[in-house]
Amino acid sequence: MNISAEHTTVLIVGAGPSGLMMAAQLLRYGIQPVIIDSRQGPTSHSKALAVQARSLEIYRQLGVVDKVLAGGKPGKGIAFYEEGKPGAQLLLGNVGNVNTLYPYILLYPQSSNERVLLDYLTLNCCPVYWNTTLTSLTQTTTLATANIESNGISQTITADWVIGADGAHSPVRKSLNIPFNGDTYKSLFYLIDGKLSEKFDIDLIRVFLSNKGLVGFFPMPDEGYYRIIGNLPDSLKHNEELKLDEILPSLNKVVGHEVTVEDCRWLITYKLHHRMADSFRQNRCFLIGDAAxxxxxxxGQGMNTGLQDAYNLAWKLALVINKKANESLLNSYAEERMPVAKKLLKTTDSAFTFAMSNSFISNLFKKYVMTRLLHFMWGKERIRKFFFLTVSQTGISYRESKLNLHLSQAKTIKAGDRLPYLTVFDEKRQEETDLHQWCFKPGFTLILMGKLIEEDLFKVAKWITQNHNGYINFYYLPPSDKNQQVFDAFEVGQGQHRTLLVRPDMHIGFMNDAIDLDRMDRYLQGTVGISHSN
Known part of the structure; x- marks a missing residue:
């Protein structure tokens, strides 16, 4: 299928999870992108397996989370083994109150994630142009020009904006000459998707550490099937076409007993890398996901981080395209997401390097100290919560971003933080809802908390209609016994007020202890770059 259009507002290169999420988010704002991918179609392999709580919250906002949950399997925690012997267990069931509807890791393959997003695009009449390769890309300060090839036919398409979601070997990034600095881990790894004859009692991610290497078992949605990842011994590093029978002996040595794979669906060997682009934007072009x-x-952070890249960028780009905001808003994408990526590379590299280390001191630590230390740390509620907030990505905050304004005395939740999941009783409708559900519509969400008279509410509604119609949704939460937990969470005392302006990506942008429309106007215009409605 060839592209009929010679120009598009947004060209997305790459139809993996990040590119598909970018398209899905743009569609919510009425923007129809053109999506191309050099593959013949969506992947049939499972690839990435973990879907974190923050991604599930995004899927819920899209209206597809029920389908995702039905096809996935909640991982109930992580069990560590040292030289084949059981060690510490980090069970997510006792993490405590983490203010999310999804206090677990959902094991749901990348292939399934892609299909859910593709279904969303199909329902919104947005095709993906498969077997279409980007051959070159140039740009000016106002336009990008892409040369593409499909089925031996070359054509040129111009775009106002280009999104590089085209993976680690990104042609978009290479066309822009953006360095991709980092390194490659020395070990060669294997990945097996297969059914095990061994039956584990509960659905835990199991990590076996040994001075002979590392092996991880990840339960998959299909009963009895697991993703197995491990490193190969040096004796097998140069054999490119390894078979299962050649890998199992080294796997068994790490696990400490014989593992029988009854049905091997997928087997590959590969190298692991840790790299980051020097910049996430150049003029009209952006990098998201593995391209960045x-x-x-x-x-299990990779795919989820790419989904969040798209989630962060899409609403900003949509406001600019729809002439609701200045282009300066787009600078905040790299300002917010590059520190997240940098921190992620640092922490995952440190953890992985430690797990793979075979030094004498490292082996002693794993054998005699690590289990006791993990048991001790997991006994502390504060540490359990920190672990979950980090892994689930619900703890990611943009407090340092220039896009936020915190004018409140509140110290626990501040502007830049993700809006916590808190249940709300709707007194008017006499039904239970939650703060996240209030943010389902595209655009900003204004939440006023505290006792207000009808005249004040009318002034706010009039201000929105006259100045910001179409991209601010308004909710009022009066004090009540049934909603006291929300007031407590935001530290709103008796007789006090709280103004929250929640960004479209469910991060709090503006927080004030007063209901000051002029101050909020200055925030929207001066800080975010949003113009008044015509």
């Missing part, structure tokens, strides 16, 4: 950063699989 790649890292070790520790913590």
């Amino acid at each position: 950063h790649i890292h070790s699989p520790v913590g």
Whole structure:
């Protein structure tokens, strides 16, 4: 299928999870992108397996989370083994109150994620042009020109904006000559998707550490099937066409007993890398997902980070395209996401390097100290919560971003933080809802908390209609016994007020202890770069 259009507002190169999420988010704002991918179609391999709580919250906002949950399997925690012997267990069931509807890791393959997003695009009449390769890309300060090839036919398409979601070997990044600095881990790794004859009692991610290497078992949605990842011994590093029978002996040595794979669906060997692009934007072009950063699989962060890149960028680009905001808003994408990627590379690299280390001191630590230390740390609620907030990505905050304004005395939750999941009782409708559900519509969400008279509410509604119609949704939460937990979470005392302006990506942009429309106007215009409605 050839592209009929000679020009598009947004060209997305790459139809993996990041590119598909970018398209899905733009569609929510009425923007129809053109999506190309050099592959013949969506992947049939499982690839990335972990879907974190923050990604599930995004899927819920899209309206597809029920389908995702039905096809996935919640991972209930992580069990460590040292030289084949059981060690510490980090069970997510006792993490405590983490203010999310999804207090677990959902094991749901990348292939399934892609299909859910493709279904969303199909429902919105947005095709993906498969077997279409970007051959060159040039740009000016106002336009990008892409040369593409499909089925031996070359054509040129111009675009106002280009999104490089085309993976670690990104042709977009290479066309822009953006350095991709980092390194490659020395070990060669294998990945097996197969059914095990061994039955584990509960659905835990199991990590076996040994002075002979590392092996991880990840339960898959299909009963009895696991993703197995491990490193190969040096004796097998140069054999490119390894078979299962050649890998199992080294796997068994790390695990400490014989593992039988009854049905091997997928087997590959590969190198792992940790790299990051020097910049995430150049003029009209942006990098998201693996095109911008790649890292070790520790913590199941890769695919989820790409989804969040798209989630962060899409609403900003949509406001600019729809002439609601100045182009300066787009600078905040790299300002917010590059520190997240940098921190992720640092932490996953440190954890992975430690796990793979075979030094004498490292082996002693794993054998005699690590289990006791993990048991001790997991006994502390504060540490359990920190672990979950980090892995689930619900703890990511943009407090340092120039896009936020915190004018409140509140110290626990501040502007830049993700809006916590908190249930709300709707007194008017006499039904239970939650703060995230209030943010389902595209655009900003204004939440006023505290006792207000009808005249004040009318002034706010009038201000929105006259100045910001179409991209601010308004909710009012009066004090009540049933909603006291929300007031407590935001530290709103008796007789006090709180103004929250939540960004479209469910991060708090503006927080004030007063209901000051002029101050909020200055924030929207001066800080975010949003113009008044015509």
